[in-house]
Amino acid sequence: MDTESYTQAIAAILRGRKAELNMSNDDLVAKSGIPERTFSRLLSGERPMRMGQFFELVDALGLEPGEVMGLAKKKAAEISSTGAANNSR
Template identity: 45%
Template sequence: MDTGAAESGSDAEAKRIDIALGAELRGLRSKRGLSQDELAKASGISKRTIVRLESGERPMGMDQLYKLCRALRIKPSQLINAVEAEVGIE
């Protein structure tokens, strides 16, 4: 049984989610007038990690999700719902 195609599709979907999550994070940060440095200080997450999250280069862990949402003063569900709408998850 060839699972390579299924894994590849799953990897592609995960990458789309990472990119959408990063774009939404960047948009929320900008909307609140915060620089990446300011968000890093407010969240306790390094600027380098924020850069990588916003570019979709790195997947976001649950701990990072909560820290970033707390710093942005939003509920994690707000960020997740926006990503679900972007990638077409219902």
């Protein structure tokens, strides 16, 4: 699996958790300490996360890093296979 698939997977997981908590972008920006512009790029999957950013966001959302990585591995595989299927058309 490629880095882009993992980036998209992690972003989707974090967006989902943010929605579950009914947390606004402003709340998560304040809680994580990540600048708003960077935050938007990270959660859209536009930009890969640095390790520190990953831990800040995961902590702000009350998640465990290992849990997120496990879910991301499964989701990235789905994204990769979907992308491969779309590219073969």
